[in-house]
Amino acid sequence: MRFIGNKELITIEIKNLLEKKGLLNSNLSFFDAFCGTGAVADSLKDSMNLIVNDMIKWSVIYAKGRLTSFNCNFDKLGFDPFEYFNSNNIIQKGFFYQNYSKGGSERMYFSSENAGRIDYFRQTIEQWKTEILISDYEYSFLLASLIESISFVSNTAGVYGAFLKHWDPRAKKPIVFQKVVAKESKHLNIEFHNQKIEDLIENVQCDILYLDPPYTQNQYGTQYHILQTLVLDDNPSMSPVTGSRPTTPMRSDWSKDYKSHILFDRIISKTKAKYIIFSYSTDGFLSKSFIEASLKRYGKKETYKCQKISYNKYKNFKSRGKKEHFEYLFFVEKKDEKEVKFESPLNYIGSKAKMIDELRCFFPKNIETFVDGFGGGFNVGINSKANTVIYNELNHFVKDLVESFRINDTYQYLLYMKRIIKKFNLQKENSTTYTEARDYYNSLPFSKRDPKLLYTIILYGFNQQIRFNGDHGFNNPVGMRWFNDKVLEKMISFSRIIKEKNIEFKNLDYTELTNLIDNKTFVYLDPPYRLTTGAYNDGKRGFKGWGIEAEKRLFKFADFLNKESIRFMISYVIEHKGKTNEELKNWIKTNNYRLIKVNEVVGIQRKEILIVNYDENGNTTFCNKEQLSKGRTVSRPIETVYSS
Numbered sequence: 001m002r003f004i005g006n007k008e009l010i011t012i013e014i015k016n017l018l019e020k021k022g023l024l025n026s027n028l029s030f031f032d033a034f035c036g037t038g039a040v041a042d043s044l045k046d047s048m049n050l051i052v053n054d055m056i057k058w059s060v061i062y063a064k065g066r067l068t069s070f071n072c073n074f075d076k077l078g079f080d081p082f083e084y085f086n087s088n089n090i091i092q093k094g095f096f097y098q099n100y101s102k103g104g105s106e107r108m109y110f111s112s113e114n115a116g117r118i119d120y121f122r123q124t125i126e127q128w129k130t131e132i133l134i135s136d137y138e139y140s141f142l143l144a145s146l147i148e149s150i151s152f153v154s155n156t157a158g159v160y161g162a163f164l165k166h167w168d169p170r171a172k173k174p175i176v177f178q179k180v181v182a183k184e185s186k187h188l189n190i191e192f193h194n195q196k197i198e199d200l201i202e203n204v205q206c207d208i209l210y211l212d213p214p215y216t217q218n219q220y221g222t223q224y225h226i227l228q229t230l231v232l233d234d235n236p237s238m239s240p241v242t243g244s245r246p247t248t249p250m251r252s253d254w255s256k257d258y259k260s261h262i263l264f265d266r267i268i269s270k271t272k273a274k275y276i277i278f279s280y281s282t283d284g285f286l287s288k289s290f291i292e293a294s295l296k297r298y299g300k301k302e303t304y305k306c307q308k309i310s311y312n313k314y315k316n317f318k319s320r321g322k323k324e325h326f327e328y329l330f331f332v333e334k335k336d337e338k339e340v341k342f343e344s345p346l347n348y349i350g351s352k353a354k355m356i357d358e359l360r361c362f363f364p365k366n367i368e369t370f371v372d373g374f375g376g377g378f379n380v381g382i383n384s385k386a387n388t389v390i391y392n393e394l395n396h397f398v399k400d401l402v403e404s405f406r407i408n409d410t411y412q413y414l415l416y417m418k419r420i421i422k423k424f425n426l427q428k429e430n431s432t433t434y435t436e437a438r439d440y441y442n443s444l445p446f447s448k449r450d451p452k453l454l455y456t457i458i459l460y461g462f463n464q465q466i467r468f469n470g471d472h473g474f475n476n477p478v479g480m481r482w483f484n485d486k487v488l489e490k491m492i493s494f495s496r497i498i499k500e501k502n503i504e505f506k507n508l509d510y511t512e513l514t515n516l517i518d519n520k521t522f523v524y525l526d527p528p529y530r531l532t533t534g535a536y537n538d539g540k541r542g543f544k545g546w547g548i549e550a551e552k553r554l555f556k557f558a559d560f561l562n563k564e565s566i567r568f569m570i571s572y573v574i575e576h577k578g579k580t581n582e583e584l585k586n587w588i589k590t591n592n593y594r595l596i597k598v599n600e601v602v603g604i605q606r607k608e609i610l611i612v613n614y615d616e617n618g619n620t621t622f623c624n625k626e627q628l629s630k631g632r633t634v635s636r637p638i639e640t641v642y643s644s
């Protein structure tokens with residue numbers, strides 16, 4: 001049958017891909033999560049174990065009928081149902097006759113005779129099922145065959161959303177009950193589901209996940225409502241003109257811009273599959289750049305593959321003249337969960353986004369609480385595996401920005417951004433519209449300054465940096481960047497993980513965090529560096545600067561943590577442009593802390609070091625181990641410690 005997005009023509013490409021990767025193997029399971037007509041699963045049924053799903057019931061039944069057709073010999077029924085149906089002319093004036101033909105309505109989906117025949121076929125199949133004369137597979141095979149049969153006589157233009165106003169000559173031909181097209185071979189193990197993939201993904205154990213979601217606003221439920229009613233046989237209420245059953249339960253979020261992005265991120269991250277194959281149209285909501293960024297976040301970069309397939313290669317002579325249509329076929333092998341890294345959607349000066357692997361190597365194991373004391377864009381804490389993460393940032397604008405990804409529904413956030421971009425006509429390098437938006441933001445009283453608005457403006461600013469003047473006004477000039485799909489991917493994945501983790505948000509001076517810390521806590525400190533200059537540490541940006549006194553204060557705090565058997569890590573710079581921070585060197589030496597030289601990271605010019613107060617096993621070699629096991633809460637106010 002004709003079906004929007006049917007992959008019949010490219011099953012060969014999918015099979016070739018599986019073969020090349022050594023995955024066409026009967027020990028592996030292939031999950032066709034949006035099975036539609038089941039074309040892909042059908043082509044693989046004799047090579048792999050299958051799990052087949054679609055949120056639309058008729059699709060699952062149709063696919064089931066095709067996939068299991070080889071097992072249908074109608075022994076119990078005792079005769080060939082196809083011969084039987086085609087040897088009589090019985091009609092029943094049932095639901096289809098009354099509502100989808102001129103027999104009982106104004107609708108012209110079928111001729112009255114054919115609609116009456118459809119009712120007769122449908123009711124007879126149901127009766128055979130009730131009388132246990134046919135198996136579950138045979139039932140699905142007959143319903144799939146009925147779906148196939150009506151496709152030759154429906155008075156519609158390809159889909160079943162609406163009927164034609166005139167009679168197509170095909171619709172006048174008498175319906176023939178014919179077999180659904182299926183590969184003639186036995187199947188291996190098959191499991192069927194009828195759920196939204198987003199509700200199912202975490203419960204499906206499979207080796208290969210195949211995704212072929214809708215890619216336009218076209219809702220399958222609306223376009224094929226007749227087939228759903230045919231399969232469910234439930235006499236639904238109907239819309240007046242098209243006679244459609246209620247479509248809300250059949251609505252898919254994959255047919256919505258941004259919702260499809262959010263779902264894609266979730267599905268790729270949550271699937272238990274080791275391999276992912278993804279079919280998508282070049283005209284879909286998700287851009288190649290978004291898909292690539294997402295697949296590489298959760299997948300091994302070196303395994304990523306994108307094949308662009310031209311449908312013209314497969315088209316018959318009739319459709320060859322039409323506009324060329326391309327499909328992508330993506331492949332990736334998933335990373336181990338603990339290797340996945342999330343990146344802040346804020347381009348924060350001094351960001352550790354590129355150093356996460358290095359940092360994680362040196363984090364102690366089994367941390368209960370992770371404190372990101374100078375949280376900034378939150379690239380570090382977000383990647384911690386601790387049960388609780390405390391994000392702290394002195395700059396309340398930055399803290400509110402980061403927290404905004406947690407407290408706002410991501411879809412609503414994106415719609416808001418879209419509205420703002422449209423309202424101010426924000427574009428890369430357009431300083432007039434950018435300045436208008438920025439002035440509007442700065443004109444608002446502090447309590448009314450929405451972080452979502454700030455974030456949207458930031459994306460069009462110079463290097464997407466976050467800079468404030470002495471009055472705490474946002475003052476970055478316009479830039480050459482925009483809200484592109486790489487940022488969108490970062491934002492969506494970050495917004496998901498920040499909602500899933502147990503995170504507390506604080507807007508404190510780091511020294512005030514002591515009340516929240518015990519010695520099962522790990523404190524990560526990434527202060528401004530005295531030898532380098534970032535927009536936040538020149539002392540002129542309306543927030544505290546970072547000079548020698550600030551540095552001494554940090555040393556004192558670290559010494560205090562050490563005394564309390566609390567493990568810490570400080571990211572810092574010891575040498576920069578020929579200058580050395582002697583005070584720092586002495587402090588490390590005097591206290592016998594461990595200095596770790598971080599390998600140079602591509603894209604980061606400064607030479608970063610780590611200072612920690614624990615050994616390779618995560619034990620604080622400098623403190624009392626008994627205290628560490630007790631997990632005592634630090635209650636002394638920090639200033640007392642400083643003076644002691």
Ligand SMILES: C[S@@+](CC[C@H](N)C(=O)[O-])C[C@H]1O[C@@H](n2cnc3c(N)ncnc32)[C@H](O)[C@@H]1O
Binds near residue numbers: 053054196213
């Ligand atoms: C592009 S078609 C799949 C075509 C199929 N590969 C074939 O060859 O026939 C997309 C399918 O996704 C289904 N679908 C839409 N949203 C879904 C969801 N959230 N979960 C599962 N299936 C969904 C639709 O009902 C439709 O059958």
